[in-house]
Amino acid sequence: DQQVKQNSPSLSVQEGRISILNCDYTNSMFDYFLWYKKYPAEGPTFLISISSIKDKNEDGRFTVFLNKSAKHLSLHIVPSQPGDSAVYFCAASPTRGGGSQGNLIFGKGTKLSVKP
Amino acid sequence: DAGVTQSPTHLIKTRGQQVTLRCSPISGHKSVSWYQQVLGQGPQFIFQYYEKEERGRGNFPDRFSAxxxxxxxxxxxxxxxxxxxxxxxxxASSPGVDNEQFFGPGTRLTVL
Incomplete structure (x- = not known):
């Protein structure tokens, strides 16, 4: 049973427009959420995170929104650039680093394509 | 500074064989975690080690050890x-057990 769900396997966006990637979770014990970006032949790269005590965190073109009541988070990329084309993974953990067991729970990922 | 390094990059084995994968964390990081990513899925947690002790284990059989x-x-x-x-x-490595994890490029294992 998947605890972190990314229901859109792929998303295509025009350069300069907004990309919105969505993620849902089921475990109410999760209190720290992360987004990773992954290029082919590379490991996931940490992008942005949010603690459950916040509902928004912004870093440059990237903003993550958290709706705890809906158990939903989203990553907004504005404006989207061709270099943003990658697979984006949503991950959750009971604590900042994954808890005492270091266990990040990942979604299946969403492949973002930004077209020039 | 060097990131997390893993070796080998690629590996081909046959059923029944044994394999050893290696990881060097970022300098100063004391925690290492291992994940398995099957095609089309997100990474799945296997183990975490901190200060040479196992701190967590995912739902993997005893054939897996670290x-x-x-x-x-x-x-x-x-x-x-x-x-x-x-x-x-x-x-993935992190300074401690409660910090963001930084991932290496991975080892692609193919079992024939």
Whole structure:
């Protein structure tokens, strides 16, 4: 049973427009959420995170929104650039680093394509 | 500064064989975690080690084992390989158990 769900396997966006990637979770014990970006032949790269005590965190073109009541988070990329084309993974953990067991729970990922 | 490094990059084994994958964490990082990423899925947690001790284990059979050395590098061992073990094996390091994890490029294991 998947605890972190990314229901859109792929998303295509025009350069300069907004990309919105969505993620849902089921475990109410999760209190720290992360987004990773992954290029082919590379490991996931940490992008942005949010603690459950916040509902928004912004870093440059990237903003993550958290709706705890809906158990939903989203990553907004504005404006989207061709270099943003990658697979984006949503991950959750009971604590900042994954808890005492270091266990990040990942979604299946969403492949973002930004077209020039 | 060097990031997390993993070796080898690619590996081909046959069913029943054993494999050892290696990981060197970022300098100063004392925690190493291992993940398995099967095609089309997100990474799945296998182990975490901190200060040479196992701190967590995911839902993997006993064929999977790991250890961490005094220099904080780590090895993941898989015995009696099955076709289903074919995956990208990712290593992640962090300063402690409660910090963001930084991933290496992974080892692509193919079991024939």
């Amino acid at each position: 250890r961490q050395f005094p220099n904080y590098s780590s090895e993941l061992n898989v015995n009696a390989l099955l076709l289903g073990d074919s995956a990208l094996y990712l290593c």
